[in-house]
Amino acid sequence: MKSQVRAEIRYYIDARKAERFKLKLFELMSLNSFPNPVNQTLYFNNEEHEVPFTYSIRGRRYEQKPFKERFKLKLSDKWIFEVKNTRSEHGRFIRHKRRNEMLPLREILSRVKRMSRLARIRIPHKLGLYAAASYSRNHFLESDRRVRVTMDEDVRYFTFEGLAGTMLGASNRAIVELKISPGRTGSPLVRKIHGLLRKENAEQGISKKATIFNLIEDRSRKSGEAYKEPSHNTEIKAKVALDAEDQDIFPRIRSDLSEGRIEGFRLSNSYPNVMETGKLYHYVQVPTHEYVRFETSGQSRSATIKENFQVVQDPYRLGNVIKRREIEQPLQADMLKMPYKILTRRRKYFMVERNGGNREYAVMMDRSTHRGHELYQLEVEDVLNSPSPRTETRSINDVASMANYLIEEYSLEPTTLTKNQWLMSLPN
Numbered sequence: 124m125k126s127q128v129r130a131e132i133r134y135y136i137d138a139r140k141a142e143r144f145k146l147k148l149f150e151l152m153s154l155n156s157f158p159n160p161v162n163q164t165l166y167f168n169n170e171e172h173e174v175p176f177t178y179s180i181r182g183r184r185y186e187q188k189p190f191k192e193r194f195k196l197k198l199s200d201k202w203i204f205e206v207k208n209t210r211s212e213h214g215r216f217i218r219h220k221r222r223n224e225m226l227p228l229r230e231i232l233s234r235v236k237r238m239s240r241l242a243r244i245r246i247p248h249k250l251g252l253y254a255a256a257s258y259s260r261n262h263f264l265e266s267d268r269r270v271r272v273t274m275d276e277d278v279r280y281f282t283f284e285g286l287a288g289t290m291l292g293a294s295n296r297a298i299v300e301l302k303i304s305p306g307r308t309g310s311p312l313v314r315k316i317h318g319l320l321r322k323e324n325a326e327q328g329i330s331k332k333a334t335i336f337n338l339i340e341d342r343s344r345k346s347g348e349a350y351k352e353p354s355h356n357t358e359i360k361a362k363v364a365l366d367a368e369d370q371d372i373f374p375r376i377r378s379d380l381s382e383g384r385i386e387g388f389r390l391s392n393s394y395p396n397v398m399e400t401g402k403l404y405h406y407v408q409v410p411t412h413e414y415v416r417f418e419t420s421g422q423s424r425s426a427t428i429k430e431n432f433q434v435v436q437d438p439y440r441l442g443n444v445i446k447r448r449e450i451e452q453p454l455q456a457d458m459l460k461m462p463y464k465i466l467t468r469r470r471k472y473f474m475v476e477r478n479g480g481n482r483e484y485a486v487m488m489d490r491s492t493h494r495g496h497e498l499y500q501l502e503v504e505d506v507l508n509s510p511s512p513r514t515e516t517r518s519i520n521d522v523a524s525m526a527n528y529l530i531e532e533y534s535l536e537p538t539t540l541t542k543n544q545w546l547m548s549l550p551n
Contacts, residue, residue, distance in 0.1 A: 129218070129302055129303055129304050129305065130301070130302075130303040130305075130308050131216075131300060131301070131302050131303075132300070132301045132303075132327065133298060133299070133300050133301075133327065133328050133329070133330065134298070134299045134300075134301075134320050134325040134326065134327055134328060135294075135296040135297070135298060135299075135325060135326050135327075135328040136296060136297050136298075136299055136320070136323050136324075136325040137295075137296055137297075137323070137324070138276065138294075138295055138296055138297055140323045140324075141274065141276055141297040143323070144274070144297075144299070144319060144320075144323050145261060145274060147319050148263050148272060148274070148316075148319075151263075151312060151315060151316070152263040152264060152265055152270075152272060152312075153263065153264050153265075153266065154261065154262070154263055155262040155263070155264050156262075157185060157260075157262070159185035159186050159187055160185075160187075160259050160260060160261075161185065161186045161187060161188060161189050161257060161258070161259050161260075162183065162184075162185060162256075162257065162258055162259075162260050162275070163183070163184050163185075163186055163189070163190060163255065163256075163257045164181055164182070164183050164255060164256045164257070164331070165181060165182035165183070165196075165202065165252060165254075165255050166179070166180070166181055166253050166254045166255065166256075166332055166335065167180040167181070167182075167231075167235045167250050167251065167252060167253055168180070168250060168251075168253035168254070169246075169248050169249065169250050169251060169253070170248075170396070170397070171247070171248050171374055171377070171397050172397045172398075172399045172471050173246045173247065173248060173250070173371075173374055174241070174246070174250065175241055175242075175244050175367075175370045176370065176469045176471075176490040177208055177209050177210065177367065177490070178206065178207065178208050178241050179205070179206075179207045179332060180205075180206050180207075180235060180238075180250065181204075181205045181206075181207070182202035182203065182204055182205075182228065182231055183202060183203045183205060184200075184201070184202050184203060189257040189258070189259070189277060189279055190255065190257045190279060190281060190288060190290075192289070192290040193287070193288065193289055193290070194287075194288050195286050195287050195288070196228060196252075196286040196288065197228065197286075198227065198228050198229040198232075198286070199227055199228070199229065200227065200228050201225040201226060201227055201228075202225070202226060202227075202228055202231060203222060203223070203224055203225060203226075204222070204223040204226050204231050204234070205220060205221065205222050205223075206220070206221045206241075207219070207220045207221075208220075208241075208242070210367075211367075211492075211495055211496060211497040212495075213495075214494070214495040214496055214550075215305075215495040216492075216495050232251065232252065235250045235251065236249045236250060236251065238250055242368070243368045244368065244370050244371045245371040245374075246371075247371075247374050247378070248374075252283045252285075252286070253282075253283065254280065254281060254282050254283065254291070254332075254335045254339075255280070255281040255282075255283070255288055256278065256279065256280050256281070256331045256332075256335065257277075257278075257279050257281075258275040258276065258277060258278040258279070258298070258331075259275065259276050259277045260273055260274070260275050261273070261274045261276075265312060269303070269304040269306075269307050270301070270302070270303050270304070270307055270310065270312055270313060270316075271301075271302040271303075272299065272300070272301055272302070272316060273299070273300045273302070274297055274298070274299050274300075275297060275298040275299075275300075276297045277293075278293065278294040278296075278297075278298060278331065279292075279293045279294075280292050280293070280294075280331070280334060280335050280338055282335075282339065291335065291338050291339070291342070292338045294334075298328065298331070299320065299325065301313070301316060326419045327403055327419070327465060328403060329401045329402065329403050329467065330401065332401075333400070333401025333469065334401070336398075336399040336400055336401055337400050337401060337402075339398075340398045340399070340400055343396070343398065348394070348396065349394060349396065349398055350391075350393075350394040350398075350474050350483060350485070352506055353506065353508065354508055355449065355506035355507055355508045356448060356449060356450050356507075356508055356509060357446065357447075357448060357449065357506065357507040357508065357509070357510055357515070358429075358445075358446070358447055358448075358449040358504065358505075358506055358507075359435075359444065359445070359446055359504070359505045359506075359507065359515070359518045359519055359522050360444070360445045360502055360503065360504045360505075360522065361437075361441065361443050361444045361445070361502065361503045361504075361522045361523055361525070361526035361537070362443050362445065362500055362501070362502050362526075362537070362538050362539060362540065362541075363443070363500065363501040363502070363526060363529055363530060363535045363536065363537055363538065364499075364500060364535060364536045364537075364538045364540075365488065365499040365500055365501050365535065366499060367490075367497070367499055369499075369533070369535075370488065370499070372488075372501070372529075372533050372535075373471060373488045373501075375533075376486060376529065377390065377397070377473060379528075379532070380475060385525070385528050386524075386528075387477060387478055387521075387524060388475050388476070388477060388478065388484075388524075388525060389475065389476060389478055390473065390474075390475060390476075391473070391474035391475055391476045391483055392476070393474070393476075393483070394473070394474040394483070395473070395474075396473065397471055397472070397473045398471070398472055398473070399469070399470065399471045399472075400469070400470050400472075401467070401468070401469050401470075402418060402467070402468045402470075403418065403419075403465060403466075403467050403468075404416045404417065404418055404465070404466050404467075404468065405417050405418070405419065405458075405463040405464075405465060406463060406464050406465075406466055406542075406543055406546055406547075407458055407461045407462070407463045408461075408462070408547070409461070413429045413430045413431075413432050413447070413543065414429055414543045415427070415428050415429075415458060416429070416543075417454050417458060419459075424453070424454045425451050425452065425453055425454055426451070426452055426453070426454045426455070426458060427449060427450075427451055428448075428449070428450050428451075428452065429447055429448070429449055429543070430447065430448045431446075431447055431448040432445065432447045432541070433445070433446050433447065434539055435519055436519075437519055437520070437522075437523035438520055438523060438524075439523050439524070439526075439527040441523055441526060441527060441530065441537045442537060442539070443526065443537030443538055443539055444519055444522055444523050444526070445539060445541075446515075446519070449506070464493065464546050464547070464549075464551075465493065466491055466492070466493050466542060466546050467491070467492045467493070468489055468490070468491045468492075468542070469489070469490045469491075469492075470487055470488070470489050470490075471487070471488045472485050472486060472487040472488070473485075473486055474486075475525065477521060482505070482517075482518075482521065484503060484504065484505050484521060484522065484525065485502075485503070485504045485505075486501070486502075486503055486525070487501070487502045487503075487504060488500075488501050488502075489501075489502065489542075491542050491545065491546075493546055493549055494549075496549050498540075498542070498545050500538070500540075501529060501535070503522045503525045503526050503529075504522070505518045505521070505522055
């Protein structure tokens with residue numbers, strides 16, 4: 124087991140600017156060359172997305188060429204097998220990695236299928252081959268190896284049917300990652316690298332694994348297999364606090380719904396699958412609204428405005444049902460110049476419906492992170508468009524009913540803490 128404490132910052136840079144940025148790095152750092160520059164990575168999970176947010180289970184090998192658009196893996200091929208876990212301790216992320224050199228894929232799949240628990244988190248369903256990425260990597264080192272920069276180009280993403288891989292999408296940007304040891308984050312070299320990135324209009328971004336999840340959700344929405352939020356201006360939401368060790372409550376909720384244990388609710392017939400996403404948001408404080416949130420790393424170029432926050436009365440007196448106005452508008456250029464804090468959010472969600480009704484509600488589990496801090500929450504959410512008092516009351520009652528079951532069944536605590544409130548409470 125290898126443990127690391129380091130800052131990791133990921134940027135996206137336009138592919139057309141990548142060569143110029145690379146040449147600038149040559150002047151500052153040493154290039155660590157490898158005979159096989161293409162990294163092929165396998166990701167293991169299941170359709171229920173039961174690998175915890177903090178874990179990554181991967182196979183890795185280095186080749187001369189990327190995966191083709193369609194390919195088939197061989198069980199005899201050998202891969203480096205890694206299980207990585209990231210924990211937040213005292214405001215720092217500590218990464219623990221277990222690594223086995225060059226195991227046959229057959230052996231890796233056998234090990235993965237036997238994983239019924241990761242730390243204290245149960246994995247109810249068998250894990251298997253889920254997705255893959257391939258990319259060409261340049262690796263730059265500082266002389267004492269306390270600052271590393273990797274630059275990945277020709278990044279491609281894939282999904283699997285059995286051992287057969289099919290291309291899901293490709294990036295038109297290079298991915299630059301800074302890996303910085305403690306005490307070096309403010310060094311002259313790191314400041315120079317950040318300056319180069321700003322000059323090339325680089326934007327902070329999400330991981331390759333999170334990108335794959337987003338692409339799968341996008342494909343599912345287009346095919347009608349995933350829920351697409353209707354146009355709305357009102358959000359009704361109940362929040363429940365969660366610990367990192369309790370992430371296996373999420374599949375248990377699905378099990379309870381399947382077995383009819385949650386009175387009045389069932390898994391959605393139209394959207395029964397678990398979806399997982401990863402987003403990187405800029406949170407901007409403005410005097411006219413509670414806050415403005417926007418993305419720069421994804422396809423979206425819109426801002427979400429949240430305002431008129433209020434805790435509403437609910438029939439169970441939980442005190443955690445929130446109503447607020449939520450509107451989307453085009454991203455204004457001046458928003459990019461305002462002071463902001465960055466929050467990375469990983470989310471798993473599925474849809475439920477009222478027995479005999481046609482209302483869809485989202486049950487979500489989030490992990491939000493800012494630097495070395497993390498926040499876990501369960502949420503039950505409904506979105507409405509200028510609802511009548513009757514429709515609003517029904518929504519509040521349904522959301523509260525579902526949240527009440529979670530609180531009582533799993534001994535959880537209701538909360539009204541929003542991500543913005545949590546983010547603004549943290550040190551810069």
